[in-house]
Structures are given as structure tokens and as C-alpha cells.
Amino acid sequence: MLIQLFSKRLGLGLSGLLLTTLLAAPMVQAEKPEKALPALLEFKEWTVPWENTRPRDPYVSPDGTVWFVGQVGNYVARLNPETGKMKKFDIPGAGPHTVVVSQEGIPWYAGNKDKHIGRMDPDSGEVTLFPMPDGIKDPHTMGWTSHGNLWFTAQWSNYIGKLDTETGKVEKIALPRDNMRPYGLVVGPDDRPWIAFMGENAIGTINPHTMALEVIKTPTEDSLIRRIGMSSDGRIWWGDNAMGHIGVYDPKSRSMQEWATPGGEAAGIYALAVDDKDRVWYVETGVQPNRFVGFDTETEQFISVDEVPSGGMTIRHMVFDEKSNAIWFATDANTVGKAVLPE
Numbered sequence: 001m002l003i004q005l006f007s008k009r010l011g012l013g014l015s016g017l018l019l020t021t022l023l024a025a026p027m028v029q030a031e032k033p034e035k036a037l038p039a040l041l042e043f044k045e046w047t048v049p050w051e052n053t054r055p056r057d058p059y060v061s062p063d064g065t066v067w068f069v070g071q072v073g074n075y076v077a078r079l080n081p082e083t084g085k086m087k088k089f090d091i092p093g094a095g096p097h098t099v100v101v102s103q104e105g106i107p108w109y110a111g112n113k114d115k116h117i118g119r120m121d122p123d124s125g126e127v128t129l130f131p132m133p134d135g136i137k138d139p140h141t142m143g144w145t146s147h148g149n150l151w152f153t154a155q156w157s158n159y160i161g162k163l164d165t166e167t168g169k170v171e172k173i174a175l176p177r178d179n180m181r182p183y184g185l186v187v188g189p190d191d192r193p194w195i196a197f198m199g200e201n202a203i204g205t206i207n208p209h210t211m212a213l214e215v216i217k218t219p220t221e222d223s224l225i226r227r228i229g230m231s232s233d234g235r236i237w238w239g240d241n242a243m244g245h246i247g248v249y250d251p252k253s254r255s256m257q258e259w260a261t262p263g264g265e266a267a268g269i270y271a272l273a274v275d276d277k278d279r280v281w282y283v284e285t286g287v288q289p290n291r292f293v294g295f296d297t298e299t300e301q302f303i304s305v306d307e308v309p310s311g312g313m314t315i316r317h318m319v320f321d322e323k324s325n326a327i328w329f330a331t332d333a334n335t336v337g338k339a340v341l342p343e
Contacts (some may be wrong), residue, residue: 020214269285
């Protein structure tokens with residue numbers, strides 16, 4: 001496989017002003033009894049033929065093809081959901097963490113172990129490398145801007161970055177404290193990224209015009225937040241992996257609220273996505289089989305609990321696809337799957 005090196009000069013951006021917001025602790029709502037929560041999802045899973053490669057982070061292309069990475073197996077792969085056929089493109093040493101697909105159907109992956117973001121030709125597998133600047137060694141989770149550029153996190157490097165996909169320029173935003181571990185990321189329609197921090201009880205956001213970082217503290221000091229999502233009203237939702245809460249921050253009122261998940265403190269909330277009806281779906285990975293939990297953001301009520309047929313082991317990230325009305329996910333049980341949602 002041919003790998004091209006993107007050779008244009010990398011540009012470095014400096015972070016702007018830092019604002020830390022401290023919010024009063026909201027009341028944590030009582031969990032709804034599990035016996036009152038129905039199973040609502042229809043699952044289909046495809047077994048990945050390359051064993052023990054940690055398939056993860058699927059993304060649906062405009063043509064319906066589903067791309068995913070093998071983090072341990074060092075590959076990017078695609079699934080044809082109609083036929084079940086999969087094709088693998090090897091990227092030795094990259095340790096790919098996630099893949100996203102452009103509106104033109106071009107997959108881009110995060111080379112988490114090789115200090116780059118890669119653009120892959122979807123037919124030949126040819127890769128163009130976009131190297132990271134000094135200080136960033138592990139691009140992690142990525143999200144598109146309206147101009148086709150990529151915001152991304154770098155967990156262990158403790159940076160948030162923005163890649164210009166045309167010029168290769170990387171702007172990087174250093175974080176104010178060591179080991180904040182920026183992890184999950186979602187980009188709003190205003191091109192503003194929202195970030196989950198695993199090393200601090202906080203979420204954050206960056207003004208895309210000034211590059212100023214705001215850190216917003218969550219109520220519980222022991223929180224560990226992996227993934228983050230946005231509903232159409234602009235509220236920011238996240239899952240607390242350590243405490244078993246889902247939470248929401250309203251940027252308009254600058255208020256925050258949390259609810260205890262049905263699985264309790266040991267639920268191990270991980271993957272999370274918001275659908276087009278503003279329902280939050282997330283996975284409790286601290287139980288086996290893993291369980292999808294549904295939450296209606298309008299009524300602020302839990303609506304369902306569904307066990308994953310393969311067991312899941314761990315579901316790390318997932319996305320909603322409007323065309324298939326499904327959440328797409330991959331599992332440490334070596335499957336790629338979809339959970340079709342109720343209308």
C-alpha cells in the first residue's frame with residue numbers, strides 16, 4: 001500500500017483566554033426502576049473476520065457504507081451492510097483510534113500510535129499522512145466542521161487540535177492543567193467543539209473564532225467523562241463512567257443537571273449518541289451483556305434498556321445515522337452492529 005506524506009508546513013495556533021466555570025451541584029434524580037423500562041431496539045451484528053483486533057468507532061458514509069478501524073489490528077475497514085462483506089486496508093503501526101467520513105465519501109482516521117491523521121482513498125487504500133506538530137502524539141476522537149476541517153482530541157498529549165484538511169495546518173490548544181485527558185468530542189452547527197475530559201470533572205468548549213478555551217466543572221470530583229453529545233436545542237449531554245450518571249449542561253442558562261443511570265454507580269457508561277428525535281442513547285459497559293439505555297431529553301425520562309446480543313464486552317463509541325434510523329457501534333466481542341431505533 002502506498003503511503004504519501006503530506007509535506008506542507010504545519011502551522012501552530014496558540015490557545016486564547018481560559019475561562020473556568022464552576023456550577024452549583026444540581027440534584028441527582030432518582031433512577032427509574034428497571035422493570036418499568038421496555039426493550040425497544042432491533043439489533044443486527046456482523047462478526048469481524050479478523051479476530052482480536054478491537055474493531056471500533058464505526059462511521060456511516062453517504063453511500064451507506066460503514067467504515068470502522070481495528071485499533072489493535074492496525075487497519076481501516078469497510079462493511080457493506082447489504083451483503084455483509086468487509087474489506088480491510090492495513091496501516092501498519094498506526095494504532096487507529098477512530099474514523100470519520102467526509103461528505104465526498106473519503107475516510108479519515110486518527111493514527112493514535114503514529115502521530116498522524118490519515119486520509120484514505122476508499123478504493124485503493126492509498127493513504128496521505130498529515131503529521132502532528134510537536135507535543136501531539138496521539139490524535140484520538142475527531143469531528144467535522146462545516147468547512148470540512150477536523151477538530152480532534154489528544155488524550156495523553158493533553159491537547160485539543162484543529163486540522164485544516166486542505167493545507168495541513170494544525171492549530172493546537174494546550175490545556176491549563178496536566179493530565180486533563182481530553183477524550184470524547186462533538187462539534188456543534190456553529191463549529192464550536194465540546195470536549196469530555198477523563199482526567200478532571202469537567203467538560204469544555206472552544207470559541208472557534210478566538211480559540212479561547214472554557215472549562216466547565218461538573219458537580220462530582222470523582223467523575224470520569226468519556227463521551228459527549230448535543231441535542232438540537234444546544235444542550236450538551238455526557239455520560240459519567242465512574243459515577244453512573246448522565247448529565248446535561250445548558251449553555252443558555254449555564255445550568256447543569258444529572259440523573260442516576262438504571263445500572264447504578266458501577267454501570268460503566270461509555271459510548272453515547274443523540275438521535276434526530278433528541279433521544280440520548282448510551283451503553284452501560286460495566287454489566288455483561290452490555291446494555292443500551294435510552295433517555296428522552298424532552299421529558300427527561302429513561303425510556304428503555306436493551307441487552308446487546310453479542311454481549312458487547314465493551315462498546316467504546318457509536319454514531320447515529322438518520323438514513324437507517326440506527327445507532328452504529330462496534331464491540332470488543334469482535335462485531336460491528338446497528339441498533340435500529342423506534343420511530
